[in-house]
Amino acid sequence: xxxxxxxxxxxxxxxxxxxxxxxxxxxxxxxxxxxxxxxxxxxxxxxxxxxxxxxxxxxxxxxxxxxxxxxxxxxxxxxxxxxxxxxxxxxxxxxxxxxxxxxxxxxxxxxxxxxxxxxxxxxxxxxxxxxxxxxxxxxxxxxxxxxxxxxxxxxxxxxxxxxxxxxxxxxxxxxxxxxxxxxxxxxxxxxxxxxxxxxxxxxxxxxxxxxxxxxxxxxxxxxxxxxxxxxxxxxxxxxxxxxxxxxxxxxxxxxxxxxxxxxxxxxxxxxxxxxxxxxxxxxxxxxxxxxxxxxxxxxxxxx
Ligand SMILES: [Zn+2]
Numbered sequence: 681x682x683x684x685x686x687x688x689x690x691x692x693x694x695x696x697x698x699x700x701x702x703x704x705x706x707x708x709x710x711x712x713x714x715x716x717x718x719x720x721x722x723x724x725x726x727x728x729x730x731x732x733x734x735x736x737x738x739x740x741x742x743x744x745x746x747x748x749x750x751x752x753x754x755x756x757x758x759x760x761x762x763x764x765x766x767x768x769x770x771x772x773x774x775x776x777x778x779x780x781x782x783x784x785x786x787x788x789x790x791x792x793x794x795x796x797x798x799x800x801x802x803x804x805x806x807x808x809x810x811x812x813x814x815x816x817x818x819x820x821x822x823x824x825x826x827x828x829x830x831x832x833x834x835x836x837x838x839x840x841x842x843x844x845x846x847x848x849x850x851x852x853x854x855x856x857x858x859x860x861x862x863x864x865x866x867x868x869x870x871x872x873x874x875x876x877x878x879x880x881x882x883x884x885x886x887x888x889x890x891x892x893x894x895x896x897x898x899x900x901x902x903x904x905x906x907x908x909x910x911x912x913x914x915x916x917x918x919x920x921x922x923x924x925x926x927x928x929x930x931x932x933x934x935x936x937x938x939x940x941x942x943x944x945x946x947x948x949x950x951x952x953x954x955x956x957x958x959x960x961x962x963x964x965x966x967x968x969x970x971x972x973x974x975x976x977x978x979x980x981x982x983x
Contacts, residue, residue, distance in 0.1 A: 715757075716868065716871045716872065716883060717832055717867065717868070717953075717957055718754040718828075718829060719750045719753060719883065720750075720871075720883060720886065720887055720961070721753065721832040721835070722750035722753035722828050722832070722961070722964065723887050723961070724887065724890060724891060724957070724958060724961025724962065724965070725749070725831075725960075725962070725964035725968065726749050726750060726965075727891065728961070728962065728965035728969075729965055729968060730969045732969075732972050732973045733965075733968045733969050733971075733972040733973055734747070735972075736968075736972040737968070740809075740820050741821065741824070742821070749824075749828055752825050753828050753829055753832065754829065755825050755829070756768075756826050756829040756830070757829070768826075771793065771794065771795055771797070771826075772795055772798075773794070773839040773841070774789065774795055774840045774920055774923075774924075775788065775794075775842070775846075776841065776842060776924050778842040778843060778844050779842065780924075781924055781925060781927075781928040782921070783840060783917065783921045783923075785797075785917050794920075795830050795839060795916075795920070796834060796916035796917055798827075798830045799827060799831060799916040799967075800912075800916055802823045802824075802830070803827060803912055803913070803971060805818040805820065805823040806820060806827060806971045806972070807971055810972065831963060831964040832964075834919045834960070835919060835957070835959055835960035836867060836956065837866060837923045837924070837926035837927040837931050837952070838863045838866040838867070838927050839923060840920045840923035840924040841863070841927050841932075845862075846863070847863050847927075848861060848862030848865075848866070848927075848931060849862075849863040849864075851935060851936075851937055852938060853865065853935065853937075853939050854939070854940040855869040855941055855942075856940070856942050862932070862935055865941060866931060866953065870946060870949055873950075874886065874953070874954070890957060890958045890961075891958075893958065894958050894962065903962060906959050906962045906963060907963065909963070912967060912970060915963070919959075923956075926956070930948070930949055931949075
């Protein structure tokens with residue numbers, strides 16, 4: 681696994697910071713369309729980090745991020761069309777055979793080029809962090825940002841969708857009165873409607889509600905099982921399998937080209953989106969705690 685990620689990297693950390701600054705300066709003020717889900721996933725993860733992971737992340741992030749992982753969690757979407765990163769486009773999602781409703785790594789993730797492969801490869805790279813910073817094969821800062829971002833993507837059910845409709849991208853719908861498509865409904869529209877209808881557009885309050893749900897609310901029975909992962913390199917397959925199953929049961933179900941999706945769709949799907957964001961956060965924290973923490977010793981990676 682992984683030769684495709686072993687890019688000789690001439691970037692120094694400072695260069696990386698400069699490029700990120702330039703990139704942020706050139707991004708329009710409007711948020712990228714999937715930013716909210718990624719920010720929430722990363723904030724939830726950050727609150728669950730153990731001290732070793734907190735320290736490693738602070739060390740790897742550029743100074744201006746001030747240790748806040750969520751501030752750069754959607755960076756991989758922002759550079760997706762840059763020449764240097766264009767080859768990574770397929771790492772944001774998985775195409776599965778139409779109507780199969782299953783994920784098969786060998787069938788759907790050839791050469792590790794899918795979001796499950798991306799998570800495994802960047803996890804492998806980050807495992808080198810504790811060996812010291814002398815390993816120049818990898819840019820650890822980028823690896824951290826890509827792992828954090830892809831852990832969000834793999835939990836978005838429509839990121840593991842059918843091939844012919846590109847994960848719902850070609851299924852045109854109206855979200856209430858606005859034009860959208862099924863993929864965007866799950867990426868952003870449900871989250872924005874939730875924020876507007878219930879949280880006065882305040883992501884912090886939404887985040888607190890998600891956290892309350894898994895600490896002493898409706899998900900507190902589930903949370904220990906969310907973090908169950910015997911082998912970090914096979915768990916992404918489990919997450920992708922959950923996503924395509926949810927995509928079939930809730931994403932695609934009952935939706936046809938040109939439909940208007942409104943209250944019924946929103947109220948039944950919103951809890952699923954909320955739970956997937958929370959699961960992504962809990963599992964990202966588990967990965968980072970194990971990669972940067974003492975558990976690291978027990979992980980047998982593919983490299
Ligand atoms: Zn993405």
